[in-house]
Amino acid sequence: MILTRHPLRELAAYIDERLPENRARRTERHVAGCTRCGNDCEAIRLGMAELENLPLVEAPDAIWTAIERQLQEKPAPKQQWRWTLAAALVAAAIIGVAYWGAARRLGVRWEVTRLAGSPVVGTTVIGATGRIGAGEWIVTDAGSRAAVKIGEIGSVDVEPDTRVRVLVTQPTEHRLALARGEIRAKISAPPRLFFVDTTAGTAVDLGCEYSLQVDADGVGRLEVTKGWVLFQWKGLESLVPAGASCRTRPSAGPGIPYFNDAAENIKQALERYAFEKGGVEDLNIVLASARVRDTLTLWHLLSRVPVEERGRVYDRMAALTPVPEGVSREKALQLDAETLKRWREELAWTW
Amino acid sequence: MVPLSDREISADIIQDCRSGDRDAFRALYDIYKDRVYSMALYFSRGDAAAASDITQQVFLKLMTGIGQFRGDAEFSTWLYRLVANACMDAARRQKAAPKYSQDMEMVAGEGSQEEDYARRQIASSVRAAVSALPPKFRVAVLLRYFDDLSYEQMAKALQCSMGTVASRLSRGHRMLGERLKGLARRP
Numbered sequence: 001m002i003l004t005r006h007p008l009r010e011l012a013a014y015i016d017e018r019l020p021e022n023r024a025r026r027t028e029r030h031v032a033g034c035t036r037c038g039n040d041c042e043a044i045r046l047g048m049a050e051l052e053n054l055p056l057v058e059a060p061d062a063i064w065t066a067i068e069r070q071l072q073e074k075p076a077p078k079q080q081w082r083w084t085l086a087a088a089l090v091a092a093a094i095i096g097v098a099y100w101g102a103a104r105r106l107g108v109r110w111e112v113t114r115l116a117g118s119p120v121v122g123t124t125v126i127g128a129t130g131r132i133g134a135g136e137w138i139v140t141d142a143g144s145r146a147a148v149k150i151g152e153i154g155s156v157d158v159e160p161d162t163r164v165r166v167l168v169t170q171p172t173e174h175r176l177a178l179a180r181g182e183i184r185a186k187i188s189a190p191p192r193l194f195f196v197d198t199t200a201g202t203a204v205d206l207g208c209e210y211s212l213q214v215d216a217d218g219v220g221r222l223e224v225t226k227g228w229v230l231f232q233w234k235g236l237e238s239l240v241p242a243g244a245s246c247r248t249r250p251s252a253g254p255g256i257p258y259f260n261d262a263a264e265n266i267k268q269a270l271e272r273y274a275f276e277k278g279g280v281e282d283l284n285i286v287l288a289s290a291r292v293r294d295t296l297t298l299w300h301l302l303s304r305v306p307v308e309e310r311g312r313v314y315d316r317m318a319a320l321t322p323v324p325e326g327v328s329r330e331k332a333l334q335l336d337a338e339t340l341k342r343w344r345e346e347l348a349w350t351w
Numbered sequence: 352m353v354p355l356s357d358r359e360i361s362a363d364i365i366q367d368c369r370s371g372d373r374d375a376f377r378a379l380y381d382i383y384k385d386r387v388y389s390m391a392l393y394f395s396r397g398d399a400a401a402a403s404d405i406t407q408q409v410f411l412k413l414m415t416g417i418g419q420f421r422g423d424a425e426f427s428t429w430l431y432r433l434v435a436n437a438c439m440d441a442a443r444r445q446k447a448a449p450k451y452s453q454d455m456e457m458v459a460g461e462g463s464q465e466e467d468y469a470r471r472q473i474a475s476s477v478r479a480a481v482s483a484l485p486p487k488f489r490v491a492v493l494l495r496y497f498d499d500l501s502y503e504q505m506a507k508a509l510q511c512s513m514g515t516v517a518s519r520l521s522r523g524h525r526m527l528g529e530r531l532k533g534l535a536r537r538p
Contacts, residue, residue: 008522008525009514009518009521010517010518011521011525012520012521012524013502013517013520013521016502016520018501018502018517040525042528043524043525043527043528043529043532044521044524044525044528045524045528046527046528046531046532047492047523047524047525047527047528047529047531048524048527048528050473050477050480050527050528050531051477051481051492051496051527053473053477054393054474054477054481056389057385057388058385058388059384059385059387059388059403059406060388060399062403063384063403063406063407063410064377064380064384066403067380067407067411067414070407070411071376071411071414191400292468292471320468321468321471322468322471322472322475324475345397346475349397349471349474349475349478
């Protein structure tokens with residue numbers, strides 16, 4: 001018997017070979033003689049095949065950290081789980097209120113571990129471990145290193161010849177100030193809980209691992225190894241993903257981010273362009289040498305070059321990678337915030 | 352479909368989770384985290400923050416509710432029901448225009464620059480096409496793609512009949528195919 005109705009509802013199951021044998025045979029006969037269903041089958045097969053272009057994406061580590069934190073506030077599942085859960089929630093609420101109140105009044109003191117030499121917290125050389133609170137400095141000399149536990153969200157290694165001050169130790173804000181030297185941060189937390197101030201701006205953690213160096217003149221370099229860091233200074237923002245770096249200068253803020261594997265002439269041209277009043281020649285070098293991945297750099301340049309140069313930056317980006325739906329040249333050149341965000345989000349798939 | 356070899360979950364792991372063993376729960380999380388996150392990410396149109404929220408929510412519900420899991424249903428069915436529900440809840444809360452977001456890295460291609468460009472264009476088009484699907488079709492299509500479930504298991508996860516699953520998959524994939532026809536004609 002041949003089906004008299006078009007079996008669209010069953011075509012995916014037919015293609016997946018999940019239909020019972022008799023229904024599969026009837027569907028097969030119908031499709032063989034029906035142009036419309038034949039076309040539908042072709043479209044369904046195509047849709048299934050094109051999904052192969054979607055890769056499996058690794059879940060960020062921060063998710064597990066957040067789950068663990070919440071699980072610590074909940075009891076293990078038992079038969080009396082409702083009562084236990086309720087009791088734990090009440091206890092957690094009481095502890096939370098107490099912790100919040102204490103943290104607000106006093107701040108929390110973080111644990112410091114000596115990694116090498118004789119790190120100093122305040123005026124005291126610490127032993128194997130010590131504590132540091134808001135307002136205190138940790139100072140290392142050429143032979144010293146230390147690790148600071150940043151509340152419950154991660155840790156910071158303080159490298160030799162570094163002066164760093166703890167500013168805020170609250171659960172909703174963990175803030176350091178790096179005067180000079182180098183720190184290496186490893187944070188596993190929701191975005192915007194960890195900040196590092198420098199004379200050239202503030203590094204805002206978006207869930208990541210990074211190193212931040214500042215020399216005696218306040219000239220710095222941020223290098224991100226995992227996740228993203230936002231570097232902000234007076235309304236100027238540089239968004240730096242894993243594998244990329246960004247130079248910083250006092251009174252100039254963050255420069256243009258670049259991938260570490262970018263061509264050397266790009267890095268040098270960016271340095272001149274951002275900090276040494278470089279001009280069209282440097283921009284030409286960047287545009288000519290940019291790869292697809294360097295759209296990170298070009299995306300930032302778009303809003304930092306003079307208006308008459310924006311079109312060239314846009315055209316180079318468009319030549320390197322497809323311009324997504326919803327991004328028009330006109331809006332991009334106007335630096336429309338939504339358009340730039342939309343474009344960045346699409347470009348980020350290639351960064 | 353993504354090849355997956357570790358789909359089978361032993362009864363011991365489930366039992367250990369039920370008795371509150373955090374290591375067992377971590378093992379369970381490790382097995383499923385990338386599939387759950389990927390489904391959530393593509394469902395959320397590339398919004399990494401939304402996908403992280405969904406993933407976190409799913410595993411917290413899993414942990415707090417695993418005491419009630421009697422083993423009379425397959426574990427993956429229950430898990431994907433939580434995923435589908437969390438995705439649909441998120442869709443109801445956020446009726447925003449299609450958008451994609453950060454934290455996504457494409458594996459660098461080994462071909463020429465033109466091939467890389469074409470590959471990115473294809474991937475971008477597929478993501479856009481998936482994002483344009485109505486949420487019920489989107490979740491069904493992603494569920495079929497990210498795990499090798501039977502139609503019966505998908506029906507349980509989506510809390511609908513097998514016929515409805517088949518219908519959503521047919522219509523969802525046909526919409527994808529029609530939208531991506533241009534890609535199929537590429538050289």
